[in-house]
Amino acid sequence: MTRRLRIAAGQGFWGDWPEAPYRQVTGGPVDYLMMDYLAEVTMSIMQKQKSRDPKLGYAKDFIPLMQRILPILAERKVKVTANAGGVNPRACAAAVAEAARGLGLQKKLKIGVVSGDDLLDRLDGLLARGHALTNLDTGRPLRDVRDRVLSANAYLGAWPIVEALRQDADIVITGRVTDTGLTLAPLIHAFGWNTTDWDLLAAGTVAGHIIECGAQASGGNCLIDWQRIPDLANVGYPIVDAGADGSFEIVKHPRTGGRINIAGVTEQLVYEMGNPREYITPDCVADFTTIQLSQAGKDRVRVSGVKGKPATDKLKVSIAYFYGYKAVGTLVYAWPDALAKAQAADRILRQRLRDLKLEFEAIHTEFVGVDATHGRLARATIEADKVPEVQLRVGVRARDEAPVDRFTREIAPLILNGPPSVTGFAGGRPKPEEIVAYWPALIDKQVVKPIVEVVEV
Amino acid sequence: MKKRLVEIAHARSGDKGDTANVGLIAKLPKHYPLLVKQVTAARVARHFKGMITGKVERFELPNLRALNFLLHGALDGGGTISLKTDAQGKVFSTALLRMEIEVPV
Numbered sequence: 001m002t003r004r005l006r007i008a009a010g011q012g013f014w015g016d017w018p019e020a021p022y023r024q025v026t027g028g029p030v031d032y033l034m035m036d037y038l039a040e041v042t043m044s045i046m047q048k049q050k051s052r053d054p055k056l057g058y059a060k061d062f063i064p065l066m067q068r069i070l071p072i073l074a075e076r077k078v079k080v081t082a083n084a085g086g087v088n089p090r091a092c093a094a095a096v097a098e099a100a101r102g103l104g105l106q107k108k109l110k111i112g113v114v115s116g117d118d119l120l121d122r123l124d125g126l127l128a129r130g131h132a133l134t135n136l137d138t139g140r141p142l143r144d145v146r147d148r149v150l151s152a153n154a155y156l157g158a159w160p161i162v163e164a165l166r167q168d169a170d171i172v173i174t175g176r177v178t179d180t181g182l183t184l185a186p187l188i189h190a191f192g193w194n195t196t197d198w199d200l201l202a203a204g205t206v207a208g209h210i211i212e213c214g215a216q217a218s219g220g221n222c223l224i225d226w227q228r229i230p231d232l233a234n235v236g237y238p239i240v241d242a243g244a245d246g247s248f249e250i251v252k253h254p255r256t257g258g259r260i261n262i263a264g265v266t267e268q269l270v271y272e273m274g275n276p277r278e279y280i281t282p283d284c285v286a287d288f289t290t291i292q293l294s295q296a297g298k299d300r301v302r303v304s305g306v307k308g309k310p311a312t313d314k315l316k317v318s319i320a321y322f323y324g325y326k327a328v329g330t331l332v333y334a335w336p337d338a339l340a341k342a343q344a345a346d347r348i349l350r351q352r353l354r355d356l357k358l359e360f361e362a363i364h365t366e367f368v369g370v371d372a373t374h375g376r377l378a379r380a381t382i383e384a385d386k387v388p389e390v391q392l393r394v395g396v397r398a399r400d401e402a403p404v405d406r407f408t409r410e411i412a413p414l415i416l417n418g419p420p421s422v423t424g425f426a427g428g429r430p431k432p433e434e435i436v437a438y439w440p441a442l443i444d445k446q447v448v449k450p451i452v453e454v455v456e457v
Numbered sequence: 458m459k460k461r462l463v464e465i466a467h468a469r470s471g472d473k474g475d476t477a478n479v480g481l482i483a484k485l486p487k488h489y490p491l492l493v494k495q496v497t498a499a500r501v502a503r504h505f506k507g508m509i510t511g512k513v514e515r516f517e518l519p520n521l522r523a524l525n526f527l528l529h530g531a532l533d534g535g536g537t538i539s540l541k542t543d544a545q546g547k548v549f550s551t552a553l554l555r556m557e558i559e560v561p562v
Contacts, residue, residue, distance in 0.1 A: 040536055041536060041537050137475060137476075221469075223467045223468065223469065223551070224467040224482075224484070263467065263482065263484070266480075266521045266522075266523060267467065267468075267469040267482065268469070269480075269521060269523075270478070270480020270482065270518070270521070270523050270525055271469050271470075271471045271478075271480065272471035272472065272473060272478060273471075273478050273480055273516075273525045274473060274478070274525075274527065275516055276516050276518050276525055277516070288518060288521075289517075289518050289519070289520055290520065291521065292520060293521070323537070323538060326538075326540060328540065362533065362534075364533060364540035364541065366541070366542055368542065372541075372542040372543070373542065373543055373548045373551075373552070374548070374551070374552040374555065375507075375508045375552070376507060376508065377504070377508075377552055377555050378552075393542065395540030395541075396540070397538070435538055437534075437536065437538050438474065438535075438536050438537070440474060
């Protein structure tokens with residue numbers, strides 16, 4: 001049995017630093033590279049791409065990243081877990097296989113594909129059999145928006161990835177698998193953990209939570225003493241260095257920037273946290289109030305004591321549906337009276353929208369430089385004369401496109417027919433944007449059947 | 458004496474749908490009990506009055522010297538629906554750090 005296992009975070013979201021995966025597999029020894037691509041509405045973007053071209057529907061940037069590191073992975077026996085497959089993991093795997101063959105890696109790599117999460121084609125059957133897929137936030141049944149649903153995916157957990165690893169997959173590409181499952185699966189596989197080892201599964205889940213946002217655990221977006229965090233230009237992404245007993249350390253490669261300390265890891269632990277006693281995943285329920293942190297060395301935080309409870313009999317389902325349209329327009333006003341000018345422009349714009357009898361679900365105004373981030377809490381501290389410039393930022397939202405489109409034509413005229421000292425319109429007229437909204441629901445676990453395939457390149 | 462939370466605590470926030478979470482962490486162990494006593498859910502709800510439409514929930518993590526707040530209805534619908542600059546609630550963290558509490562000298 002493996003004594004220690006090192007899992008390196010390579011991407012924290014779709015669009016993360018392209019240098020990170022390469023640095024993680026070359027900067028020192030690692031056993032796995034974990035890459036998380038999927039945010040709440042990513043699947044719907046991918047579904048749209050797949051409907052235009054059946055060979056698409058996955059994180060396309062994953063392919064050049066893999067192309068760059070595949071020879072290194074093969075040589076150093078570093079394995080990969082990634083949910084880059086989106087709504088088309090087989091096509092993603094085929095593209096990686098093609099890249100591998102192009103690099104002369106035939107018969108040197110096995111690719112695992114995890115699917116079965118996609119429920120879009122099964123939705124009507126599920127609804128007919130009484131699965132209401134009620135919105136967890138609003139309590140509304142899915143029937144209300146059924147005709148506007150664009151994608152529906154159950155969150156799978158770690159076990160299908162474990163199955164792929166047991167079949168000797170070197171690179172496991174998945175659809176909608178939980179972020180934490182990508183880290184937990186290699187731990188289960190390496191240490192032979194069981195389906196009811198709740199404390200161990202919870203520990204691996206906590207490890208996954210800490211590194212799933214990449215550098216957010218190693219000095220990025222870290223508030224405490226932020227000005228003293230060294231060399232973020234060269235930031236080292238976090239690595240889980242774990243033992244079979246479920247304790248692990250968060251570390252990074254030597255000669256990299258950033259910082260790993262208790263305060264920074266604590267910030268990442270509370271990120272996107274709900275009830276800390278019940279961090280629910282398909283694999284277990286982790287209790288974050290049992291986590292013990294200690295500084296085990298420079299840039300080395302030890303995590304231990306994690307307790308877990310049995311998994312629930314449900315899976316979360318991420319559904320995306322068409323909601324409507326929105327647009328945001330901006331103009332910049334200069335001193336003197338920058339804020340007063342921006343406020344006057346906002347009043348004029350709103351009156352014109354009213355006079356046009358345009359109907360919006362919402363009109364939202366922010367004065368960037370004054371209140372866009374902290375609202376009235378910040379506005380109260382402003383000395384109007386000292387504000388050198390303000391960006392007026394107005395957004396509108398409607399079910400129909402027409403009023404939103406008309407709104408986009410009401411911004412530019414303000415430059416010549418509104419308050420003075422206005423600039424910053426180089427970007428041109430804003431475009432109405434389709435809103436694809438997120439519908440979280442639960443479904444019985446037994447309804448979802450994960451599919452695991454492993455093929456040689 | 459009165460101190461702003463930014464002097465004795467740090468924080469990180471994120472989103473789940475239309476809910477923002479703020480994890481508030483004491484810099485020193487001696488300050489955690491002050492947070493527990495004074496930074497109540499009701500106080501935080503007053504702090505963000507007019508900025509959120511739903512209730513405030515609070516959870517304690519003494520092991521991490523942290524409190525976790527859920528601010529419901531904070532994100533104008535959240536995610537892609539929201540028209541806010543901070544649609545994902547990333548800076549509610551530092552907005553909370555503007556709050557003042559009583560700290561023994």
